[in-house]
Amino acid sequence: MARLALLSVTDKTGLIEFAYSLVKEFNFEIISSGGTVKTLQAANIPVIKVSDYTGSPEILGGRVKTLHPRIHGGILARPDVPQDITDLENNQIRPFDLVVVNLYPFEETIADPNITVAQAIEQIDIGGPAMLRASAKNFAHLTVLCNPKYYNTYLEELRQNNGEASLTFRQKMAGETFALTNAYDQAIASYFASLSPNSDDVLPTRFSLAGTEVQSLRYGENPHQQATWYQTGTSASGWAGATKLQGKELSYNNLVDLEAARRIIAEFDPKEPAAAILKHTNPCGAALGTTLAEAYERAFNADPISAFGGIVALNQPIDAATAIALSKTFLECIVAPSCDPDAETIFKAKSNLRVLVLSDLISGPKQTVKVIAGGFLVQASDDFSDDPNTWQIVTEKQPTSEELEELTFAWKIAKHVKSNAIVITKNKTTLGVGAGQMNRVGSVKIALLQAKDAANGGYLASDGFFPFDDSVKTAAAAGIGAIIQPGGSLKDKDSIKAANELGLVMVLTGIRHFLH
Numbered sequence: 001m002a003r004l005a006l007l008s009v010t011d012k013t014g015l016i017e018f019a020y021s022l023v024k025e026f027n028f029e030i031i032s033s034g035g036t037v038k039t040l041q042a043a044n045i046p047v048i049k050v051s052d053y054t055g056s057p058e059i060l061g062g063r064v065k066t067l068h069p070r071i072h073g074g075i076l077a078r079p080d081v082p083q084d085i086t087d088l089e090n091n092q093i094r095p096f097d098l099v100v101v102n103l104y105p106f107e108e109t110i111a112d113p114n115i116t117v118a119q120a121i122e123q124i125d126i127g128g129p130a131m132l133r134a135s136a137k138n139f140a141h142l143t144v145l146c147n148p149k150y151y152n153t154y155l156e157e158l159r160q161n162n163g164e165a166s167l168t169f170r171q172k173m174a175g176e177t178f179a180l181t182n183a184y185d186q187a188i189a190s191y192f193a194s195l196s197p198n199s200d201d202v203l204p205t206r207f208s209l210a211g212t213e214v215q216s217l218r219y220g221e222n223p224h225q226q227a228t229w230y231q232t233g234t235s236a237s238g239w240a241g242a243t244k245l246q247g248k249e250l251s252y253n254n255l256v257d258l259e260a261a262r263r264i265i266a267e268f269d270p271k272e273p274a275a276a277i278l279k280h281t282n283p284c285g286a287a288l289g290t291t292l293a294e295a296y297e298r299a300f301n302a303d304p305i306s307a308f309g310g311i312v313a314l315n316q317p318i319d320a321a322t323a324i325a326l327s328k329t330f331l332e333c334i335v336a337p338s339c340d341p342d343a344e345t346i347f348k349a350k351s352n353l354r355v356l357v358l359s360d361l362i363s364g365p366k367q368t369v370k371v372i373a374g375g376f377l378v379q380a381s382d383d384f385s386d387d388p389n390t391w392q393i394v395t396e397k398q399p400t401s402e403e404l405e406e407l408t409f410a411w412k413i414a415k416h417v418k419s420n421a422i423v424i425t426k427n428k429t430t431l432g433v434g435a436g437q438m439n440r441v442g443s444v445k446i447a448l449l450q451a452k453d454a455a456n457g458g459y460l461a462s463d464g465f466f467p468f469d470d471s472v473k474t475a476a477a478a479g480i481g482a483i484i485q486p487g488g489s490l491k492d493k494d495s496i497k498a499a500n501e502l503g504l505v506m507v508l509t510g511i512r513h514f515l516h
């Protein structure tokens, strides 16, 4: 008797060619649900309707098509279990050799903002996941294919193994299938969470992270670490949706730094040219300018030594002048919302340089995730938008409006520097960055060392409060004129007293921005 395949697919890509090979080359009989039957019949491929096979019509507008013991019995039966064979015989059930299912496009449906909840719910596939999960469970006896991309691999398996798919392949397909049904359900769960009146509740009691491979990376942080890049959701968004205009393959570290760079320039209004140069997730230079080229040059000149091999994010389209400036040094990657044709031509001379275009550099993830032994930690992203109207000026000396703007710039950068973070700025340009030190005054010293004499009359931002007045005194000795920090230390009074005695402005934000 011919072998039996069950085909029930929404995405009919490659279906006809595949079914043709199954029937002509491998003598399969095919059973299919309504729409799949129509596609196959239109191509003159012999097919049996599920409803004819089960004797039960499709009902409830397609909500019940394949949910029948003759289908699920044929999927789940074990030919090496005598009772299973008896059950099949007693119920006139034929076992399946192959199950091919892909699902209703739930994620694509909800991506349309005009879709109603009722329409979204009709796109939750029930029969499909049931068949997929049952088939994956019984991979020892049949093959499940959940994506058209595996059709040819399956046919090759049959060609190379005397008409049988190998156990290794069947097991791999089963794993892929459970990963798919998991991701599918996760998308539905996230959609339901988004319907909750408390829609900013990003931390449900059960949290899953599902992803699809974008590309396998050459290695992770170091060459001995394997790494792969996954995208969340079915449509490419964020970095998965960026276009690489030229350059070498993106690396793990490139992507980590690109995201850190994106977060910095997302702080600024896209009308105001901004540039950030990142090294190891910290900015070695960040600046605003009247033109994009000026913003980049200021950021570069902040620390030209560290900028070598850096990752650059820009918040406006790259023009020729900026491209010329960018081409003067070795950079790993550049990203901007778009790139003028003149600029593209200029970059061609540096064929290894990775140039990416990502139109939306503002939107980022709502949560961040860190894996720890036995679990992972999820937190809401630090997208708190600081409001200078809520800040407290605690010194006798009051800032002018320009000074307040400078402090705001310094504060926005400090938010994206690893703690303990100290940022020294002037003219909306970083002069020195102290990152990731174990004591705050250590970061102050590093930032001042970088800023050199330019620190005189500069501004200093600290991501956390000062536990002692030593940082204020060190900053004042180098000529810093104004400090912005969260406040909240038991010894705030000491720091404020030192600021007053040394003639500094001090602003407390009431919010800290640790970054680990």
Ligand SMILES: NC(=O)c1ncn([C@@H]2O[C@H](COP(=O)(O)O)[C@@H](O)[C@H]2O)c1NC=O
Binding pocket: 008, 009, 010, 011, 032, 033, 034, 035, 036, 037, 062, 063, 064, 065, 066, 067, 101, 102, 103, 104, 124, 125, 126, 127, 128, 129
């Ligand atoms: N309800 C069922 O019994 C059922 N059985 C199969 N499906 C889905 O129906 C789709 C195929 O439908 P059609 O062959 O009618 O185009 C597949 O995506 C499959 O996952 C079902 N649909 C939804 O739950």
